[in-house]
Amino acid sequence: MLNIRYETVLDYPAIADVNRLAFGQDNEANLIDKIRLSDHYIPELSLVAEIDNVIVGHILFSYIDLVNTEKLQVIGLAPLAVHPQFQRQGIGSALVEAGLKIVNDRGEVLVIVLGHPHFYNRFGFQPSVIYQIESPFPVPDDVFMVKPLQNYQQKYTGKVVYPATFAEV
Template structure:
């Protein structure tokens, strides 16, 4: 398996992975999100990775910057979405994409990574509810127990929660 940065030419293959990895009601929303993330330009930049096997895209993850409203010394990213084609699930593809992303963000000097997902799955990578509570997403969460975070360097967790904004593609209430 090879992990590399996603390129514009990978979008159709990424969309196929998402279409098969999610239910019919979810995949259209996520395919739309991925198309928007691919077009959006931000500073710092959105970073998307793909997993390939035999020159075929089998997994995808995107990391988008978050913009903290009251603390400019902390830089953060949100992991969303993560997708692995069904025939390659439970083979470490998602884990490799997440670990590669954590390594990349750590090397880039990012302070915090947040995710909205299954605590059991993401907890394996060190993402915790206690850290997530320190960073308030832009919209109320349908499942607050799924809001997790981790520090990537010696970053002090704020005493009071900090509100943040997301890139445009994630700044929609239905994403939360």
């Protein structure tokens, strides 16, 4: 049975392993380590999925900035990883749903993700350009997406600025 819970310090090595296996590189595992050491880290928004007490998936939501006439704090979803042996079984979807519920319950305003539209659209993510939110990366409009939450307000427009942590990986 799938269990989703907050990460603990003891989970860090398993989370790094899942990310390395899922992405085939160390970048995401290194990014997670750096975010944890920053003021952008939100402990209750780093979730693991486990089956029989073995971590098979991980999702991290952290603070990023939206800059226009003022700098506003929003939530970035990155990374999401599922162990290759457990992919395509609904684990990633369960992690996204659990995380979005916590983010919304915390009163956050919107979540931003760079990812596959066919996966994230089902959770209510839409191209950021619809909300006048600009990607910091030269990517197609449909892969840089936002999901407005219950506290969303129209003043949340501008260019997304990821913390330096993201560039250091």
